[in-house]
């Protein structure tokens with residue numbers, strides 16, 4: 001499902017009232033209200049408490065939501081974490097609208113990566129990376145909520161199940177499209193002999209501070225962006241950047257970059273690795289067809305068994321550019337023909353899926 005301007009509501013769970021123009025906003029009245037007794041489920045909204053909000057950049061943050069009915073929930077989500085890209089719907093109660101967000105895997109407990117390590121109460125936590133869209137109804141509402149606010153969630157909604165014989169994934173992510181890439185990385189870390197490349201594009205470096213190409217050289221990056229880095233390290237930066245500096249680790253890495261590093265570590269044991277490649281518009285380092293082509297692995301594709309999947313996730317424009325538009329047919333969003341840059345390439349037998 002593409003990132004923006006999509007209708008997020010399953011007809012079975014609500015009555016569609018109206019669909020807006022360019023923004024294609026769906027607005028409807030929910031049949032089911034919050035149900036404080038039910039654990040997370042796709043049919044009714046379950047109240048969670050906002051227990052933490054961690055700045056990632058000046059426009060995005062990781063929201064940690066907690067539900068204390070932990071044991072049931074952990075059980076029902078276990079299978080989903082193992083092989084799926086999945087989302088939850090978050091309700092904006094005043095406007096009676098909802099949007100989908102993609103839970104981040106909890107990287108602190110490698111043996112059971114769907115869940116936090118540590119305290120028992122953290123087992124039911126859901127972490128969402130949410131970017132505040134300018135003029136966006138739900139994301140602006142969520143970013144304005146105080147600590148301990150109640151947030152209603154419904155899900156899981158499965159967006160994709162990994163094929164059982166998956167061997168290799170190349171994930172093209174734009175912006176917060178990194179969240180499903182992290183879900184897949186966590187699932188792939190259990191698949192012996194598998195390999196995954198994430199190609200992550202951001203407009204601004206602040207989203208992926210310290211993220212260096214796996215094949216790159218750190219010194220080079222710092223040298224070529226000296227001015228920007230100096231400003232982020234504390235020389236007369238504006239308030240928003242000051243906060244970011246505080247939330248970065250001593251190693252100078254952004255929160256998501258650190259989590260990607262942890263996922264890489266998790267993958268090392270059984271797989272042929274998770275490789276992350278960073279692209280930043282403002283540094284004129286753009287993702288190009290050659291970046292994909294060189295990772296298609298000609299010889300291996302011909303000799304090794306197993307599925308190879310290119311996943312594309314991010315804003316509508318990003319998906320359209322790389323793989324062509326998704327279509328709406330009979331009230332359902334479907335893949336549509338393969339177009340865009342990937343549609344022009346010889347993909348050597350790899351399949352493409354637009355998220």
Ligand SMILES: Cc1cc2nc3c(=O)[nH]c(=O)nc-3n(C[C@H](O)[C@H](O)[C@H](O)COP(=O)(O)OP(=O)(O)OC[C@H]3O[C@@H](n4cnc5c(N)ncnc54)[C@H](O)[C@@H]3O)c2cc1C
Nearest residue numbers: 001022023099100101102129130131135136137138139176
């Ligand atoms: C399966 C799925 C998973 C997702 N996961 C994530 C995630 O993990 N993190 C994340 O941040 N996002 C995610 N999204 C996107 C998210 O669901 C929302 O679309 C996003 O937060 C914007 O919602 P909003 O209500 O804030 O903005 P909206 O109110 O929907 O507006 C979106 C943008 O369109 C503009 N707009 C609104 N109406 C119009 C109009 N009539 N004409 C022109 N422009 C208009 C707004 O100004 C704004 O910039 C996901 C989407 C899907 C489908």
